[in-house]
Amino acid sequence: MQMLISTLIDGLNLGSVYALVALGYSMVYGIAKMLNFAHGDVIMVGIYSIFVCLNMNSLPVPVTMLICVAVCAVLGFTVEKLAYKPLRGSPSLSVLITAIGVSYLLQNLALLFFKSERRFLQNFLQLGSIQIGSFELPVISLVIWGTTLVIMIVLNLLIKYTSMGRAMLAVSEDKGAAQLMGVNVNRTISITFVIGSALAGVAAILYAAKYQNVDPYTGSVFGIKAFAAAVFGGIGSIPGAMIGGLSLGLIEALTIGFLPESLSAVSDGIAYALLVLMLILKPSGLLGKKKVEKV
Amino acid sequence: MKSNLRKIFASRVFIGGAAAIAIWGVLALLIAAGIFSRSMQSLLIQICYYVTLALSLDLVVGYLGDLSLGHAAFYAVGAYSGCAFAVYTNLPLALKFIGGLLVGGICAAIVGFLISCAILKLRGDYLAIVTLAFGEFVRSIVKIIPGLGGTKGLLGIPSFDSRVVGFTASYIVLVLVIVAIYNFTHSRHGRTVTAIRDNAIAAESVGINIKRTKVLVFTISAFIAGLAGVVSGFYKTSITPGDFDYNVSIEALVMVVLGGMGSIRGTVIASAIIVLLPELLRGMDEYRMLIYAIVLIAMMMIKASPKCRALKEKLDGKINGFRSRFTRKRAK
Numbered sequence: 001m002q003m004l005i006s007t008l009i010d011g012l013n014l015g016s017v018y019a020l021v022a023l024g025y026s027m028v029y030g031i032a033k034m035l036n037f038a039h040g041d042v043i044m045v046g047i048y049s050i051f052v053c054l055n056m057n058s059l060p061v062p063v064t065m066l067i068c069v070a071v072c073a074v075l076g077f078t079v080e081k082l083a084y085k086p087l088r089g090s091p092s093l094s095v096l097i098t099a100i101g102v103s104y105l106l107q108n109l110a111l112l113f114f115k116s117e118r119r120f121l122q123n124f125l126q127l128g129s130i131q132i133g134s135f136e137l138p139v140i141s142l143v144i145w146g147t148t149l150v151i152m153i154v155l156n157l158l159i160k161y162t163s164m165g166r167a168m169l170a171v172s173e174d175k176g177a178a179q180l181m182g183v184n185v186n187r188t189i190s191i192t193f194v195i196g197s198a199l200a201g202v203a204a205i206l207y208a209a210k211y212q213n214v215d216p217y218t219g220s221v222f223g224i225k226a227f228a229a230a231v232f233g234g235i236g237s238i239p240g241a242m243i244g245g246l247s248l249g250l251i252e253a254l255t256i257g258f259l260p261e262s263l264s265a266v267s268d269g270i271a272y273a274l275l276v277l278m279l280i281l282k283p284s285g286l287l288g289k290k291k292v293e294k295v
Numbered sequence: 296m297k298s299n300l301r302k303i304f305a306s307r308v309f310i311g312g313a314a315a316i317a318i319w320g321v322l323a324l325l326i327a328a329g330i331f332s333r334s335m336q337s338l339l340i341q342i343c344y345y346v347t348l349a350l351s352l353d354l355v356v357g358y359l360g361d362l363s364l365g366h367a368a369f370y371a372v373g374a375y376s377g378c379a380f381a382v383y384t385n386l387p388l389a390l391k392f393i394g395g396l397l398v399g400g401i402c403a404a405i406v407g408f409l410i411s412c413a414i415l416k417l418r419g420d421y422l423a424i425v426t427l428a429f430g431e432f433v434r435s436i437v438k439i440i441p442g443l444g445g446t447k448g449l450l451g452i453p454s455f456d457s458r459v460v461g462f463t464a465s466y467i468v469l470v471l472v473i474v475a476i477y478n479f480t481h482s483r484h485g486r487t488v489t490a491i492r493d494n495a496i497a498a499e500s501v502g503i504n505i506k507r508t509k510v511l512v513f514t515i516s517a518f519i520a521g522l523a524g525v526v527s528g529f530y531k532t533s534i535t536p537g538d539f540d541y542n543v544s545i546e547a548l549v550m551v552v553l554g555g556m557g558s559i560r561g562t563v564i565a566s567a568i569i570v571l572l573p574e575l576l577r578g579m580d581e582y583r584m585l586i587y588a589i590v591l592i593a594m595m596m597i598k599a600s601p602k603c604r605a606l607k608e609k610l611d612g613k614i615n616g617f618r619s620r621f622t623r624k625r626a627k
Contacts, residue, residue, distance in 0.1 A: 029420075034420075035420040035423070035424065083592055083596075086596055086599060086600065087596065087599045090595070090598070090599045092419045092420060093356075093360070093362050093419070094595045094598060094599060095595075096362055096419075096420060096423055097548070097552060097591055097594075097595050098591065098592050098595040100364075100591065101589070101590075101591030102588070104545070104584060104587060105585065105588035105589065108584045108585040108588055111581075111584070112581060112582075224427070224428075224431075227424065228424075228428065266435050266436065266438070266439055268431070268435050269431065269434075269435030269436060271428075272429070272431045272432040273428075275424070275425070275428040276413075276425055276432060279417060279424070279425045280413045280414065280416075280425070283416055
């Protein structure tokens with residue numbers, strides 16, 4: 001029982017962070033119709049920024065967190081302006097290859113600056129735990145769940161009730177028509193990238209608080225799994241990203257916790273197998289909209 | 296009589312065959328004479344199987360226009376099945392190699408056939424992500440299949456004693472693959488493939504069976520990737536799941552993109568350059584992947600920018616004009 005509960009808590013923690021990252025993928029995909037492969041690497045850069053602030057300059061934790069989110073947002077904005085904007089309107093193959101290129105670029109820059117070894121953070125957000133009955137619940141888990149939930153709700157409201165949010169919906173529905181109605185498409189896409197990357201920054205903080213370490217490949221592995229979660233839940237849908245992220249986190253924690261030792265090597269493959277199956281059986285995901293192709 | 300002979304000499308088959316034999320002769324001689332250093336010799340074999348892998352990916356990305364990020368999966372299936380055949384059978388080395396190639400190629404082709412049947416509905420980004428996930432899935436499955444060595448890898452794969460023989464064997468595979476791909480892309484089937492790439496709906500409306508063609512291309516491509524895997528296993532003598540990660544697929548993709556997707560010659564040249572690059576830029580190894588990344592981004596931007604497109608059209612026109620003048624002269 002104890003074991004099951006702690007596994008579930010682990011799964012929810014992981015799942016919440018997945019959900020945040022999946023949200024970034026989902027928003028960008030919904031609006032720019034592109035798969036931002038570099039999204040995971042933005043997280044990696046975010047964690048490194050925490051590392052630099054905390055370990056090297058020993059800045060206070062709140063400042064570090066602000067810097068992390070700011071770095072991610074600026075990075076997302078820059079990447080969009082420099083790499084993706086010139087390719088707007090190109091075939092999706094070109095855009096995807098560019099995104100892979102950006103992901104590689106960020107990874108290798110990190111490799112160059114920080115070398116390949118894993119770096120550990122110094123006591124970033126160590127909050128202890130509270131006692132519930134005979135059970136210890138880490139406070140950081142509460143923080144992670146709370147943050148994710150609040151962000152989901154705020155984002156949902158933002159999209160439904162502000163003019164910027166409605167502009168996003170319009171652009172994701174039909175770029176051309178939105179432009180004719182006076183929506184500034186380029187600016188809307190930029191804003192989406194900034195929001196998505198800022199979410200990546202928040203995810204970076206939560207990831208750093210949970211795992212306390214980083215290497216240049218942290219982001220890409222995590223990013224691909226989060227993308228799997230986004231697709232699983234139905235890309236382009238905010239509740240979908242949430243459900244997808246949470247279920248992936250739970251499945252992963254359960255397989256790691258309860259699979260026999262000899263099969264533990266496969267636990268990494270679970271997310272991928274799930275993704276393949278989901279896309280084959282229901283390409284639009286759990287909550288996704290079905291696309292009808294017109295000639 | 297004379298004109299017949301001239302025709303034969305001017306034919307592509309003759310020129311290509313002569314060039315292939317000449318290149319082999321020169322390289323084999325250089326290896327045998329000991330002029331190439333050891334690392335250069337092994338680079339030559341690496342070029343052979345990387346070119347084979349890149350060509351197989353080119354069939355899917357360049358000719359069919361679908362992005363596969365999981366070619367490492369077929370490469371891995373081929374390498375593991377072919378090399379396991381060689382390790383667990385008791386045959387002369389040459390038969391082990393040929394048998395390994397067949398087994399590896401066919402196993403990879405079966406996997407390619409199955410996965411392509413499953414993903415027919417998907418296109419673009421989704422296809423890319425499924426193939427990527429599939430590649431990683433295969434890599435983690437390989438770890439738990441008994442007899443394949445788990446995470447430590449499959450060891451003790453037989454290898455050719457002399458480098459000349461090793462190079463020759465890899466080279467023969469490569470040449471056969473190039474001939475096969477050339478003939479395929481210049482056949483009726485090949486033209487249907489490019490028709491689907493250029494406009495799937497138009498292709499379907501003139502009666503091309505898109506699904507069957509896609510499955511065919513994926514199967515052939517997987518077969519060739521499997522061959523590349525077997526050749527790589529015979530060269531390395533041990534293979535681990537780590538040899539087949541996502542980076543391999545990306546590296547092959549860089550080769551295809553750099554070679555100008557859908558061009559056999561371009562892919563061969565680009566792959567050779569990329570394999571040789573670390574040797575050429577000694578001490579720059581840290582920057583190698585960085586350079587790949589920048590090359591990928593730059594190539595896509597150049598392709599997208601209208602100025603560059605206009606320039607390329609102009610250049611192509613000039614080259615074609617020059618070429619047609621040249622061939623006219625030769626015909627006279």
